[in-house]
Amino acid sequence: MSGSTDYAARGPFAELLFDDDALAEGGRGSESDSWLMSYLDLLLLLVTFFVLMLALYGGQLASPEQPTAPPVTLALKVPAPVPPKAAPSAAQLGFYRPPRQLTAAPVASDVGFYAPRPAPPPLVPMTPLLFAVPLFDLPDPVDDTLPQIDGVQVTAIPHGFNLRIQDHLLFDSSAVDVSDKGRALIEKMIPLLQEFQGTISVEGHTDSVPISTPQFPSNWELSAARAAAVVRALRLDGIDGGRLRAIGYASTEPLADNDTPAGRARNRRVELVLQETGSDGS
Structure with missing residues (x-):
């Protein structure tokens, strides 16, 4: 058999299936190679199984979108839609009772419980009373208005008056002696x-121009001397x-700016401050 070409083994297992050396030695394989035949049989069965599976399901794996068997179409009869019935109202079921129509209550005057009062007479406008409350306890002036003296500026102050005279008038x-005009x-x-x-209180005031003479070393002595001269007069x-006092303020209480001649002229003055007894602590 080994010499015939018709029965020559072909394939990758030819050397395993037909071993010339083994047949030459005894006509059969060694007992140690018997497990190899069983293993080959198992491999053939597995290959055959995979081939069959590939033949059966190979088309489905290639194009899963297309079913192998035609789909079965079932004709279903859809019933026609039934329109919903309107739910019965509460009045039809007997659970609702319409409200009673309420009538307006009679006015109290219609049933005799109320008698309207007559309209009050119109109010007569009354002139409000005005009360003059003095802010300060001022003495009664000589006239109804402040006294007017030529060359003297008279102003009202708390509890008295202030008489302001420019120095050139005195x-x-x-x-420092009062002139005839003064x-x-x-x-x-x-x-x-x-x-x-x-x-x-006779108060003497000067401007800020400094003075330095043997008689008046500063404006303090000058303002005090002029105030004392008015007190003597x-x-x-x-x-x-x-009732008399003589006070010298020098240039400490200016009325205007001492940088201008007009301002310095306003600051050179004598003021007579008239106050009620006890209002200044005396």
Whole structure:
């Protein structure tokens, strides 16, 4: 058999199936190779199984979208839609009762419980009463208005008056004695000063221009000397000396800017401050 070409083994297992050396030795294989035949049989069965599976399901794996068998179409009869019935209302079921129509209640005057009052008479407008409340306890002035004295500026202050006089109306230039014109002006103020019951403070004021003379080393001495000169003139005209005071302020209380001639002229002045007795602590 080994010499015939018709039965020559072909394939990868030819050497295993037909071993010339083994047949030459005894005509059959060794007992140690019997397991190899069983293993080959198992491999053949597995290959055959995979070939069959590939033949059966190979088409489905190639194109899964196309089914192998034609689909079965079932004709289903869809019933026609039934329109929904309207639910019965509460009145049809007997659970609803329409509200009663309420009538308007009679007015109290219609049933005799209320009698309207007559309209009140129109109010007569009344003139409001005005009360004058004084802010300060001022003394009664000589007239209804502030006294008017030529050359003297009169203003009302708490508890009295302030009489402001420019220095050129009382003194000559660089002098401290009251001039004749100044005495005439003081005499005009005497009636007012005598009628007023209170203290009279004579205050002297200067500008900021410094002065240095043997008689007046500074503006303090000048302002105090002019205030004292006015006090002496008032005493000569009959004013009680116990009511008089002389005060010098120099340039500490200016009324205007001392940088201009007009401002310095306003600051050079004498003021008579009239206050009620006891209002300044005296």
